[in-house]
Amino acid sequence: MTLSNSNSPLARREALRNQRDQLQRMVEIRSVENRIQRLFTEGQIRGSTHLASGQEAVCVGVARSIDPDDIVTCTYRGHGHALALGVTPTGVIGEICGRTIGCAGGLGGSMHLVEPSVGLLPTAAIIGAGLPIACGAAIAARARKNGRIAVAIFGDGSANIGAFHESLNFAAINKLPVVFVCENNLYGEYTRIQFTTPVEDIAVRASSYDMPGVIVDGQDVDKVAAAMAQAVTRARRGDGPSLVEMKTYRYSGHSRSDPATYRPAGELDFWLKRDPIAIFADRLLAENVLSPGGLEQIQAETKDAIEQVVAEVLGSPAPEIGEIFAHVSGDSPGGDQRWPFWGDRGSA
Amino acid sequence: MARIWIRQAAQRALDDAMADDPSVIVMGEDVAVAGGPFKVTEGLLAKYGAERVIDTPISEMAFMGAAVGAAVCGLKPVVEIMFIEFLGVALDQLTTQAATMRYLSRGRLTAPLVVRASAGAGQGFGCQHSQMLDHWLRGTPGLKLAATSNARTTYGLLRSAIEDPDPVVVLEPRILYSEREEYEFDLNYRIPLGKAEIARSGKDATLVTCGAMRRVALEAAANSNASIEVIDLLTIWPWDREAILNSVERTGRLVTLEEATAGAGWGADVVSTVATEAFGELKAPPHRITLPDAPVPYNGALEARYLPSPAYVTEQVAALVSNNKAPAPWWRSAA
Numbered sequence: 001m002t003l004s005n006s007n008s009p010l011a012r013r014e015a016l017r018n019q020r021d022q023l024q025r026m027v028e029i030r031s032v033e034n035r036i037q038r039l040f041t042e043g044q045i046r047g048s049t050h051l052a053s054g055q056e057a058v059c060v061g062v063a064r065s066i067d068p069d070d071i072v073t074c075t076y077r078g079h080g081h082a083l084a085l086g087v088t089p090t091g092v093i094g095e096i097c098g099r100t101i102g103c104a105g106g107l108g109g110s111m112h113l114v115e116p117s118v119g120l121l122p123t124a125a126i127i128g129a130g131l132p133i134a135c136g137a138a139i140a141a142r143a144r145k146n147g148r149i150a151v152a153i154f155g156d157g158s159a160n161i162g163a164f165h166e167s168l169n170f171a172a173i174n175k176l177p178v179v180f181v182c183e184n185n186l187y188g189e190y191t192r193i194q195f196t197t198p199v200e201d202i203a204v205r206a207s208s209y210d211m212p213g214v215i216v217d218g219q220d221v222d223k224v225a226a227a228m229a230q231a232v233t234r235a236r237r238g239d240g241p242s243l244v245e246m247k248t249y250r251y252s253g254h255s256r257s258d259p260a261t262y263r264p265a266g267e268l269d270f271w272l273k274r275d276p277i278a279i280f281a282d283r284l285l286a287e288n289v290l291s292p293g294g295l296e297q298i299q300a301e302t303k304d305a306i307e308q309v310v311a312e313v314l315g316s317p318a319p320e321i322g323e324i325f326a327h328v329s330g331d332s333p334g335g336d337q338r339w340p341f342w343g344d345r346g347s348a
Numbered sequence: 349m350a351r352i353w354i355r356q357a358a359q360r361a362l363d364d365a366m367a368d369d370p371s372v373i374v375m376g377e378d379v380a381v382a383g384g385p386f387k388v389t390e391g392l393l394a395k396y397g398a399e400r401v402i403d404t405p406i407s408e409m410a411f412m413g414a415a416v417g418a419a420v421c422g423l424k425p426v427v428e429i430m431f432i433e434f435l436g437v438a439l440d441q442l443t444t445q446a447a448t449m450r451y452l453s454r455g456r457l458t459a460p461l462v463v464r465a466s467a468g469a470g471q472g473f474g475c476q477h478s479q480m481l482d483h484w485l486r487g488t489p490g491l492k493l494a495a496t497s498n499a500r501t502t503y504g505l506l507r508s509a510i511e512d513p514d515p516v517v518v519l520e521p522r523i524l525y526s527e528r529e530e531y532e533f534d535l536n537y538r539i540p541l542g543k544a545e546i547a548r549s550g551k552d553a554t555l556v557t558c559g560a561m562r563r564v565a566l567e568a569a570a571n572s573n574a575s576i577e578v579i580d581l582l583t584i585w586p587w588d589r590e591a592i593l594n595s596v597e598r599t600g601r602l603v604t605l606e607e608a609t610a611g612a613g614w615g616a617d618v619v620s621t622v623a624t625e626a627f628g629e630l631k632a633p634p635h636r637i638t639l640p641d642a643p644v645p646y647n648g649a650l651e652a653r654y655l656p657s658p659a660y661v662t663e664q665v666a667a668l669v670s671n672n673k674a675p676a677p678w679w680r681s682a683a
Binding site for chain 2: 166170
């Protein structure tokens with residue numbers, strides 16, 4: 001196996017066609033999140049991070065179901081999605097460590113990962129912010145008549161903010177090519193879902209907006225991809241949006257300072273038994289895509305690769321002080337090079 | 349010269365921009381079929397179709413955010429916020445999402461959208477439909493903010509805003525929509541953002557203002573024994589420091605006339621800049637004419653007292669020029 005970090009985001013995305021690479025990517029996400037946790041304790045990371053360990057099947061299942069020029073908005077729990085969509089581990093870890101080689105040049109941090117070449121808009125640190133933006137990307141896509149769609153990825157916590165309801169309504173009334181992906185990991189920040197949300201399934205809310213609402217086993221990457229495929233086809237056909245709810249689980253607390261002591265006893269163990277990496281690896285073993293010991297080999301190789309990335313990142317330069325003033329507005333220094341989504345942007 | 353309603357200047361700016369650039373779209377409540385609550389978008393649906401002139405639900409957060417996404421992906425959305433207060437429920441999308449798009453993507457993504465909003469007092473709309481609220485937006489890195497003041501500045505600022513690479517908010521004083529003015533349209537007329545203009549020359553005091561207060565300032569200056577230079581900021585953020593400093597250098601006195609409460613107004617920034625950078629040029633303390641720190645009253649007599657009138661402005665400037673001391677605002681001298 002090659003070190004996938006050496007590839008471009010686009011090449012990494014295309015590699016997801018391969019099942020073994022899908023598994024490797026899930027392992028990579030876990031490995032990066034674990035390493036980020038350690039980098040924190042080593043004092044290399046400022047502010048906060050929001051880890052996605054346990055949610056890898058959603059990340060890879062969504063990424064493999066859409067094209068690199070479809071548009072994705074995502075929340076601050078976005079390391080996994082960024083990696084799945086193609087951002088390199090150097091881009092992710094570099095950003096979280098505030099280095100120039102980070103995907104936002106070290107100016108964004110953990111909550112703001114971005115990579116236009118694979119459709120990822122800056123991940124937003126405001127709950128619900130990505131849903132309306134995805135609607136707008138869908139308006140632009142439809143204006144181009146290019147078959148592109150927008151995907152909004154958000155958590156169960158977002159389902160209680162106005163932006164969720166306004167966006168589902170807005171997308172439905174305009175039949176926009178959007179897929180709303182709710183990662184229901186059972187916790188909105190520090191609070192379990194039954195204390196904040198009167199329904200167990202976010203998907204039932206789709207009925208208010210006359211769109212399909214689907215409940216998916218978010219720990220099974222193939223089930224995630226299958227549900228996505230239906231919603232994506234519907235969107236591309238011009239039949240409008242869907243709400244796809246991925247039942248998943250966050251192994252860690254909300255952010256680095258949260259030990260998650262509020263979880264009921266046994267809950268974490270229950271979910272660990274349904275680990276998305278193990279589920280997929282077992283399937284690939286059964287299908288002879290993976291040979292015995294294959295997962296362990298991938299895990300060892302990935303861990304080594306991530307260690308190399310961390311060494312590269314920690315040895316790499318911080319942004320210059322002048323970057324404070326770069327790319328603030330059109331008059332700022334920095335040399336903006338606007339990403340031309342969908343090629344020629346001369347007309348709508 | 350044709351006699352037009354000032355709202356027609358906004359309508360023409362949208363119409364001409366849409367004709368020039370097929371990526372320009374218009375979104376907002378009642379803008380398409382109804383032609384806009386203030387008739388600013390009249391005729392656009394028939395001319396450009398429902399793909400480009402989009403009626404939205406009463407969901408400011410959704411359509412403001414949709415403007416951000418559409419702008420990032422190559423369209424140039426012009427969003428109408430019926431009353432600027434309605435922006436409150438959508439502020440995140442503008443100040444937190446749109447304004448940081450370029451920065452967070454290190455120049456790879458931009459959000460060139462325009463927010464047009466009716467704003468300001470004087471018509472008895474009460475305290476939730478009568479504010480300027482530029483202080484919600486002013487000073488936000490990555491965001492520009494302008495205020496129109498007549499037919500010409502409405503056309504010129506809107507055309508520039510739509511062509512600008514950054515998100516721009518254009519505040520349109522609602523009280524001006526139904527005023528008539530002589531104005532000849534010029535398709536090529538633009539007012540560069542970030543530049544103020546001298547609306548009237550004078551040598552005794554610089555009176556800086558914007559929006560609907562421009563008319564008040566001009567009338568006050570016309571009726572004043574002092575020679576007052578009236579400057580229309582036009583762009584409230586980022587504002588034209590050079591124009592103000594140059595003028596104060598000539599006149600030696602600074603007065604700001606703001607349709608904003610004292611605690612919120614842009615004049616505090618102008619005054620602090622002038623006091624710091626032109627201290628030696630000043631013959632009198634810089635002086636701010638503002639609204640009192642109170643909500644906009646509904647009752648007609650109270651609203652008329654609440655807003656600075658030309659006579660009040662003349663009196664305030666005269667007091668400053670004659671004895672080089674800042675006069676008290678009406679609510680303090682009356683108390």
